[in-house]
Amino acid sequence: MTERSGQDGQGGGEGAAQQSGRRPEPGGGLLMGxxxxxxxxxxxxxxxxxxxxxLLFAPTFEKLFPQLEAWRYAVAFxxxxxxxxxxxxxxxAHAVTALRFGLPVHRITIQFLGGVSEIxxxxxxxxxxxxxxxxxxxxxGLAGGFWGLGLALDVDSLTGRMVAxxxxxxxxxxxxxxLPGLPLDGGRMLRAGVWGATKRPMAGTVAASWxxxxxxxxxxxxxxxxxxxxxxxxxIYTVVCGGLIAGFMWTGAVQSLRAEQLRERLxxxxxxxxxxxAIPVAADLPLAEALRQAAEAGARALVVVDGNGRPIALVRExxxxxxxxxxxxxxxxxxxxxDLLPGMRVAVDLAGEDLLAVLRATPASEYLVVEDDGSIxxxxxxxxxxxxxxxxxxxxxxxx
Numbered sequence: 252m253t254e255r256s257g258q259d260g261q262g263g264g265e266g267a268a269q270q271s272g273r274r275p276e277p278g279g280g281l282l283m284g285x286x287x288x289x290x291x292x293x294x295x296x297x298x299x300x301x302x303x304x305x306l307l308f309a310p311t312f313e314k315l316f317p318q319l320e321a322w323r324y325a326v327a328f329x330x331x332x333x334x335x336x337x338x339x340x341x342x343x344a345h346a347v348t349a350l351r352f353g354l355p356v357h358r359i360t361i362q363f364l365g366g367v368s369e370i371x372x373x374x375x376x377x378x379x380x381x382x383x384x385x386x387x388x389x390x391x392g393l394a395g396g397f398w399g400l401g402l403a404l405d406v407d408s409l410t411g412r413m414v415a416x417x418x419x420x421x422x423x424x425x426x427x428x429x430l431p432g433l434p435l436d437g438g439r440m441l442r443a444g445v446w447g448a449t450k451r452p453m454a455g456t457v458a459a460s461w462x463x464x465x466x467x468x469x470x471x472x473x474x475x476x477x478x479x480x481x482x483x484x485x486x487i488y489t490v491v492c493g494g495l496i497a498g499f500m501w502t503g504a505v506q507s508l509r510a511e512q513l514r515e516r517l518x519x520x521x522x523x524x525x526x527x528x529a530i531p532v533a534a535d536l537p538l539a540e541a542l543r544q545a546a547e548a549g550a551r552a553l554v555v556v557d558g559n560g561r562p563i564a565l566v567r568e569x570x571x572x573x574x575x576x577x578x579x580x581x582x583x584x585x586x587x588x589x590d591l592l593p594g595m596r597v598a599v600d601l602a603g604e605d606l607l608a609v610l611r612a613t614p615a616s617e618y619l620v621v622e623d624d625g626s627i628x629x630x631x632x633x634x635x636x637x638x639x640x641x642x643x644x645x646x647x648x649x650x651x
Contacts, residue, residue, distance in 0.1 A: 280360060289346045289356045296363035297335065304331040307488075316409055326409070330416060335361055337393055337421050341428075342366040344389035345436075348382045349373070364499050365424070372514070376447035376455070383439030390425035394418050432463030434503025456511040463504030471497035509644075516643045517603040525639055526599070526620045526629035527551040531560065534585030538574060541566075541584050552630035554619065555588045562627060564588035565595070565617040589615065596621055599628045610636060 280294040308327035312319055319326060339361060345368045346356045357369040373379040397418035404411040428436040438459040446455035474493020478486040529552035532541045541553050553566035570587040594613025597620050601609060610618070610633060620628040 280362070286343060287347055287350060289343070289350075290358045291339065292358060292360045294360055294362035297361050300363045301328065301331040301335075304328075304334070312409075312412075315412060319409075326413075330413060333413070333417055334420050335366075337390070337417065338366045338424065340393065341386045341390045341424060342368045344385040345370065345382055348385040352378050352382070354378075354382070364496065376443040376452075379446070380440050380443035383436045383443065386436050387425045387428045390421045390428070394421035394425060397421060430466050431459070432466040432500065432504060433459045433507040434463060434500065435466075438463050438504070438507075453511055453515060456508055460504045460508040463500055463507070467497040467500035467504065470500060513643065517607075519602075520606060520636070520639055520643065521600075521602040522597050522606055522620055522631055523599050523602075523628075525635050526631050527635070529554045529627065529630040531556040531562070531627065532566075532584055534564070534588070535583050537580050538571065538582045538584050538587065539579040542571070542579065552617065552632070553584055553588075554627060554630065555584060562591055562619055564590050565615075565619060565630060567616055568632065569616060589617070591619055595619055597631055598623070606636070607640075 280292040280297075283291050283293055285291065305324055305327040308330055309323045312326050313323040316323070316326075339359070342359045342361075346359060349356050349368075349370045352373065354373060355371045357371075359369075360367045370382065373382055395418075397414050401411055401414040401418055404414060406412070406415065429440075431437040431441040433439070433442065433456070441462060442452075442455035442459035444455070445458045446452050449455070471493050474489050474497070478489035478493075528548070528550040530541075530545050530548050530550045531554050532544070534555050545551065545553060552568070553571075554562045555564035555566060557563050564585070566584050566588045574582055574587065592613060592615075594609070595615050595618050597606070597609055597618045599620050599622055614633075616633050618631040618633070620631050622628050
């Protein structure tokens with residue numbers, strides 16, 4: 252699983268809205284399809300692990316089936332594809348369970364260390380537990396299914412060996428993901444349990460985050476210990492893989508805790524407390540006179556209004572700053588303003604994630620903050636929101 256800003260994600264298989272088609276997506280890899288309406292991407296890092304799996308398993312298939320000759324690489328690559336299809340099914344179990352609870356599922360990404368499902372955080376510990384447990388449960392089901400199929404096949408045949416490998420691989424995916432530490436599925440289940448017992452989401456996240464860090468250290472130590480009697484290249488491979496998995500677990504555990512801390516603080520990010528006082532001005536008013544009137548009123552922003560007093564534009568602070576002082580008596584405020592778009596109106600009582608969502612939907616340097624009756628309350632500068640957000644990240648109050 253992985254964390255989203257202000258949201259939660261589910262990651263499995265070593266972690267737990269676009270049209271279908273194989274095309275690059277910035278930051279998302281190749282879009283492979285939309286099962287159940289969920290975009291599924293394959294990261295470029297998957298091709299690296301697919302190559303590694305192919306090179307590692309090709310000698311094994313050659314030893315067991317000498318007649319394969321050069322085809323051993325194709326068979327080993329087929330195993331890599333089937334393994335990650337199992338990881339995809341694991342992720343889809345998270346996604347489908349979340350969708351049944353009405354939770355938005357933003358994407359699934361298949362990458363080097365498995366898969367990541369980006370899902371909005373469940374609002375109850377029971378739902379969090381159910382969404383987290385769905386992936387390992389299905390992986391265990393796949394392991395049992397492949398094991399049963401393998402019993403009906405000749406274990407010495409190529410198909411039998413492939414099925415046996417898939418049974419063991421799915422069992423390993425399930426067991427690893429059940430380890431009780433973030434960002435693994437078992438960590439989400441632990442968090443849900445502590446959350447349910449204490450009624451405090453933060454208590455669950457703290458417990459599961461520290462458990463995840465302990466597990467990360469244990470994974471690295473185990474990789475070093477297991478590699479002690481191996482050959483040089485096998486030892487290097489084991490330690491490097493162990494280090495990557497441990498690093499993923501440590502980073503995920505820390506990020507999960509930070510995301511929960513930020514989620515708890517987000518309601519403190521309020522439009523009312525961050526809004527600058529503003530005065531209405533006509534478009535043809537000289538900038539020098541507008542700034543004089545603003546100073547007298549103790550205001551820090553200018554709203555351009557029409558003849559009926561209705562706001563039509565916001566004067567950009569950056570353009571005011573870049574206008575030389577000696578030219579300000581001769582420059583009207585109109586050319587320094589940006590027309591007021593519908594998305595640039597912010598309700599004064601917006602806060603937290605709702606406020607950030609409005610700002611993301613319509614990027615601008617300034618926004619008009621209005622009361623419930625539509626009257627002007629002031630101007631919200633994006634820079635003020637960003638600074639308040641950074642203060643929250645450091646644990647300080649949003650308003651200073």
